[in-house]
Amino acid sequence: MRRTDLFGLGFMAPALILTIMFFLAPVVMTGVYSFTNMSTATGISGGAYLISPATIRSLTEQGFQGDAIERLSSESYVVDEAGLEAAEAAGYTPRFIAEIRSTLLGDTFTGRRDFERALKDLSHRPRSIRDLKKATELFQKSVLNVRFETEADFQSALSSLNLNLSPAEAVFLTETAYTGWIWTSANYDRAVNLPSTYRATANSAIYVTFTLAFNVGFGLFLAITTFYLPSGQAAFFRTIWFLPRILPPVLYVLMWKWLTWDTGFLSTLLSHFGVPPHNLMKHTATHAWVVVVLINGFVGASMGMILFSSAIRSIPQSMLHASEVDGANRWQQVRYIILPQLRWPILFTTAYQTLSLLTSFEYILLSTNGGPGSATNVWALYAFKIALNNYGGNLEYGYGAALAMVLVIIGIIASLFYLRLFNFKSMITSPRIEQ
Amino acid sequence: MRIELKNFKKTFGDITVIEDMSLSLESGEMLALLGPSGCGKSTTLFAICGIHRMTGGQLLFGDRDVTLVPSQQRNVGVVFQNYALYPHMNAYENIAFPLMIRKEDRKTIEKKVSEIAALVHIGELMERKPAQLSGGQQQRVALARALVREPDILLLDEPLANLDAKLRLEMRSEIRRIQQQTGITAILVTHDQVEAMSMCDRIAIMNKGDIVQLSSPQDMYQNPNSEFVASFLGNPPIAFLDGVVTDGGVQLASSEALLPLRGQHGLPSSGMPIRLGIRPEHFQPENPLKVTGRISFVETQGREELYDVTLSNGSVLRSIQRQGGGYHLGDEVSWGIAENQILAFDASGARLHMGALA
Numbered sequence A: 001m002r003r004t005d006l007f008g009l010g011f012m013a014p015a016l017i018l019t020i021m022f023f024l025a026p027v028v029m030t031g032v033y034s035f036t037n038m039s040t041a042t043g044i045s046g047g048a049y050l051i052s053p054a055t056i057r058s059l060t061e062q063g064f065q066g067d068a069i070e071r072l073s074s075e076s077y078v079v080d081e082a083g084l085e086a087a088e089a090a091g092y093t094p095r096f097i098a099e100i101r102s103t104l105l106g107d108t109f110t111g112r113r114d115f116e117r118a119l120k121d122l123s124h125r126p127r128s129i130r131d132l133k134k135a136t137e138l139f140q141k142s143v144l145n146v147r148f149e150t151e152a153d154f155q156s157a158l159s160s161l162n163l164n165l166s167p168a169e170a171v172f173l174t175e176t177a178y179t180g181w182i183w184t185s186a187n188y189d190r191a192v193n194l195p196s197t198y199r200a201t202a203n204s205a206i207y208v209t210f211t212l213a214f215n216v217g218f219g220l221f222l223a224i225t226t227f228y229l230p231s232g233q234a235a236f237f238r239t240i241w242f243l244p245r246i247l248p249p250v251l252y253v254l255m256w257k258w259l260t261w262d263t264g265f266l267s268t269l270l271s272h273f274g275v276p277p278h279n280l281m282k283h284t285a286t287h288a289w290v291v292v293v294l295i296n297g298f299v300g301a302s303m304g305m306i307l308f309s310s311a312i313r314s315i316p317q318s319m320l321h322a323s324e325v326d327g328a329n330r331w332q333q334v335r336y337i338i339l340p341q342l343r344w345p346i347l348f349t350t351a352y353q354t355l356s357l358l359t360s361f362e363y364i365l366l367s368t369n370g371g372p373g374s375a376t377n378v379w380a381l382y383a384f385k386i387a388l389n390n391y392g393g394n395l396e397y398g399y400g401a402a403l404a405m406v407l408v409i410i411g412i413i414a415s416l417f418y419l420r421l422f423n424f425k426s427m428i429t430s431p432r433i434e435q
Numbered sequence B: 001m002r003i004e005l006k007n008f009k010k011t012f013g014d015i016t017v018i019e020d021m022s023l024s025l026e027s028g029e030m031l032a033l034l035g036p037s038g039c040g041k042s043t044t045l046f047a048i049c050g051i052h053r054m055t056g057g058q059l060l061f062g063d064r065d066v067t068l069v070p071s072q073q074r075n076v077g078v079v080f081q082n083y084a085l086y087p088h089m090n091a092y093e094n095i096a097f098p099l100m101i102r103k104e105d106r107k108t109i110e111k112k113v114s115e116i117a118a119l120v121h122i123g124e125l126m127e128r129k130p131a132q133l134s135g136g137q138q139q140r141v142a143l144a145r146a147l148v149r150e151p152d153i154l155l156l157d158e159p160l161a162n163l164d165a166k167l168r169l170e171m172r173s174e175i176r177r178i179q180q181q182t183g184i185t186a187i188l189v190t191h192d193q194v195e196a197m198s199m200c201d202r203i204a205i206m207n208k209g210d211i212v213q214l215s216s217p218q219d220m221y222q223n224p225n226s227e228f229v230a231s232f233l234g235n236p237p238i239a240f241l242d243g244v245v246t247d248g249g250v251q252l253a254s255s256e257a258l259l260p261l262r263g264q265h266g267l268p269s270s271g272m273p274i275r276l277g278i279r280p281e282h283f284q285p286e287n288p289l290k291v292t293g294r295i296s297f298v299e300t301q302g303r304e305e306l307y308d309v310t311l312s313n314g315s316v317l318r319s320i321q322r323q324g325g326g327y328h329l330g331d332e333v334s335w336g337i338a339e340n341q342i343l344a345f346d347a348s349g350a351r352l353h354m355g356a357l358a
Ligand SMILES: Nc1ncnc2c1ncn2[C@@H]1O[C@H](COP(=O)(O)OP(=O)(O)OP(=O)(O)O)[C@@H](O)[C@H]1O
Pocket: B012, B015, B017, B035, B036, B037, B038, B039, B040, B041, B042, B043, B044, B191
């Protein structure tokens, strides 16, 4: 490597490190998480082995039956020396222990009740029922609801149950009993198979298309109309239209809520014309979409307006004069002179906003929160809810990451498409004979 | 078409750029608006084509009063200083634009565009975008666009300012040729006196929003009506000697030297200050009315040589002579002024008309 290259690399290094730390790493981590089944239940560190009633249920669904299920799910208590030693260590009186040994040693009870009853019959039993119940646990031999920290412990416990499982069944049992996270591609299968995924996809498409159309169209409209205003008025209107962008989102959405609530401005106004009050934000899917598109659209339009305005103002004055003496009226001037020269800013805004709209959901979260039903639940919000904000309380990080990954991939494909469209190379090297 | 501008006034807010200006052009005439930067040439042009609204006055195209007609309906062709070609259209589309706006049919447009393209010699460049054209080619496209809809009047705002010296020379005669061929009435805005003199039938010299003189190039050069006009025309420029009128002639300022302008009438009375303008071609070794000075600067201009001669009072006279005079920097010379070619001006800069005594 030449010295200058090293030099350049040296200058690049801080930016490179920052990019890797704050951009690349999260994406890679998301990719990694998307191939796990991490959730609140599994935790993000390791797990233990546990046969719970839920485990039994899923085993049954998988075709486990008969003896094995019986044994896994039954509670059995065996009075043996090991249990007695444990009782001694737990501080039960020697007389009680001796009595158990003499009357019950070698007995097996299925069910805690039976064993408890047997203990109750002993004359040296502890005074408190609680202590008695605790004592039963010391003799418990089943695996149900017992946490094993290592796989070895779990296996040895299983072997004492004599389950007679096939190797495949044994593996499945171990996997099902594991409470920690595991590597899996099930997230993607699940995404493909769930109808709610398609709903979110369709919603995202609606959201991006309409918001984008509104953004760009309204931004253009504002830029062109303010261009023809005297400069003072133009500045005034631009400032007004820029307000949504500088307003804190929560405040901005609150104002929209106030506007659209069933006791809000619109409903109150309409009630004078005999229209029954509705919460326009959530009344019907169409209403919700109109509000969502407008909320986002006004914010996005302000950016388009600024971009387009400066692009229009960079068109030489004499070119507009030339078109006037060439006979073009205002509309023709816009149509033939201004719009064609806004091609790049329009494309740029479209590209940029497609990407940011795909991943943004904060205004939806604050306004309709995906409702009514899941009418406005776009993909990003869907992923957010699954991964980080779930009603059920079980946050599925792995599945959420997989959904986020899909967005990342769509984003990359869209960027590549737009890059091609922009065709930067040909823009840079357009032949110029003389300037 | 005859163009008449009557009592034109233009203000921008508080700034009055043009106070009261009248100007008329004969049909088929090409007139130069010549003047220093900021004197209001472009403003006048923009008023004529309707880009700027006139604050006061009247504008007639032929018999039609167009003062309040928007520029779209004036049928004026304009070539802007930076050409103002539409960068997203190719040469053909640029030229066709005025016709397209007028919704002429495709066939007619094609015919007219190719005719005009042939006239300005750019037939083979029709597919190129403005960015792919050289300055001179862009200029021709702009000219074609201005001419294609057969405007009543053609306005050119410093069309040659962006071109290199050779191209400028070439385009000068091109534009004149096309103007004469089409017989269109034209106004050329320029601050280059050579351009104005070589291309136009008449020149209007402007200063601070006023037309100070309007006449043919030849007359303007020989008979400037003010010191401003005299100094504006001519290259190398005219030189001035300050002095005071005495009985014997003109006593040069802070100097013993007396120019004995005895043969002249029209001199103001004794004691009045006077400025004498002497063009370089009228200060030559062989002329009789001698002044003495030292050569302070020599510039070789190829065929000719330009000398600056500094007189004892510090005034400088210029002389342009054929090569081979054998004079050098620092030489003391005594050259003569052509007496009847002297242009005299009073203290305010107005021309004093003198003539040889009969
Ligand atoms: N829109 C305007 N607002 C205020 N003043 C203006 C405006 N346009 C021109 N002026 C002033 O009017 C005067 C004449 O301007 P104009 O453009 O006509 O000059 P010009 O003769 O064309 O000069 P140049 O040779 O530099 O092009 C200048 O002093 C200029 O500052």
